[in-house]
Amino acid sequence: MKTIRDKAALTAIIDSWKAAGDRIALVPTMGALHAGHMALVTEARRRAARVAVSIFVNPMQFGVGEDLDRYPRREQADARMLAEAGVDLLWLPPVEAMYPAGFATTVSVTGVSDGLDGAARPGHFDGVATVVAKLFNQLRADIALFGEKDFQQLAVIRRMAADLDMAIEIVGVPTQRDDDGLALSSRNLYLAPEERAAATALPRALGVAAQVIERGGDPVAAVAQTREALSAAGFAVDYVALVDAETLSEAVETGRPMRLLAAARLGATRLIDNVEVQVRQG
Ligand SMILES: Nc1ncnc2c1ncn2[C@@H]1O[C@H](COP(=O)(O)OP(=O)(O)OP(=O)(O)O)[C@@H](O)[C@H]1O
Numbered sequence: 001m002k003t004i005r006d007k008a009a010l011t012a013i014i015d016s017w018k019a020a021g022d023r024i025a026l027v028p029t030m031g032a033l034h035a036g037h038m039a040l041v042t043e044a045r046r047r048a049a050r051v052a053v054s055i056f057v058n059p060m061q062f063g064v065g066e067d068l069d070r071y072p073r074r075e076q077a078d079a080r081m082l083a084e085a086g087v088d089l090l091w092l093p094p095v096e097a098m099y100p101a102g103f104a105t106t107v108s109v110t111g112v113s114d115g116l117d118g119a120a121r122p123g124h125f126d127g128v129a130t131v132v133a134k135l136f137n138q139l140r141a142d143i144a145l146f147g148e149k150d151f152q153q154l155a156v157i158r159r160m161a162a163d164l165d166m167a168i169e170i171v172g173v174p175t176q177r178d179d180d181g182l183a184l185s186s187r188n189l190y191l192a193p194e195e196r197a198a199a200t201a202l203p204r205a206l207g208v209a210a211q212v213i214e215r216g217g218d219p220v221a222a223v224a225q226t227r228e229a230l231s232a233a234g235f236a237v238d239y240v241a242l243v244d245a246e247t248l249s250e251a252v253e254t255g256r257p258m259r260l261l262a263a264a265r266l267g268a269t270r271l272i273d274n275v276e277v278q279v280r281q282g
Pocket residue numbers: 028029030031035036037039040145146147148149150173174175176177183184185186187188
């Protein structure tokens with residue numbers, strides 16, 4: 001695996017892959033890698049001759065008072081995991097290479113970015129869309145893989161790629177979970193043992209509500225019960241919402257795929273999760 005921090009060196013490698021006609025897959029990350037990230041890498045290897053992973057804790061997607069400074073950084077352990085998994089290239093750009101003096105462009109996706117995490121974290125998805133657009137251009141990837149755990153992010157990136165005619169295939173990978181159901185996340189590292197135990201209420205409450213709705217129960221009541229279950233487990237709830245799985249609009253029409261999403265805080269740690277809600281036939 002080649003570890004690259006310099007744009008000229010990156011361009012040279014990508015040029016050589018393109019000249020050889022290799023299909024390139026990109027897995028963008030912020031590091032502190034776990035089995036969720038590795039599922040994206042496995043899927044990338046299945047689909048392309050060359051796999052590039054980026055690790056960049058992107059300042060532009062963190063709001064004031066968020067965890068940019070304490071976000072876990074584990075470069076050496078990450079590099080070892082990726083090399084063992086057969087990744088060809090690790091792109092570790094310094095902040096100055098991504099945002100040099102004079103940088104003045106923002107990619108802003110309206111609609112899908114507006115509610116949910118976009119409302120709870122103003123400016124967050126502008127930062128995500130901008131850095132992901134840059135990474136797509138830098139790596140000239142044919143395909144990029146993202147986790148369904150960050151469901152709204154996936155929808156924002158799909159919208160951006162379609163709207164800007166980006167010649168890249170966007171692939172979503174199902175959420176990888178611990179044995180007790182908690183979605184793997186780098187931010188789980190922040191949880192104290194008692195918080196980690198309480199955190200299982202998040203996937204549990206979402207699973208219960210999805211079942212209730214799938215069996216014809218009242219969605220409004222199911223969402224309210226989810227909020228109550230999370231509060232009872234010690235969470236401060238940012239949102240629980242049943243949305244259209246593509247537009248993320250809360251006006252759900254019958255017959256369209258639905259998703260139930262939640263974001264909630266345990267102490268200083270903010271967790272997100274979501275589950276599919278199967279549309280009833282007929
Ligand atoms: N449990 C998971 N299953 C599948 N994909 C995941 C999982 N966790 C993260 N990913 C995906 O990995 C990519 C990089 O995410 P990131 O580096 O932010 O990790 P993270 O664990 O989501 O971190 P954070 O705790 O900051 O949200 C994203 O596409 C994200 O959706």
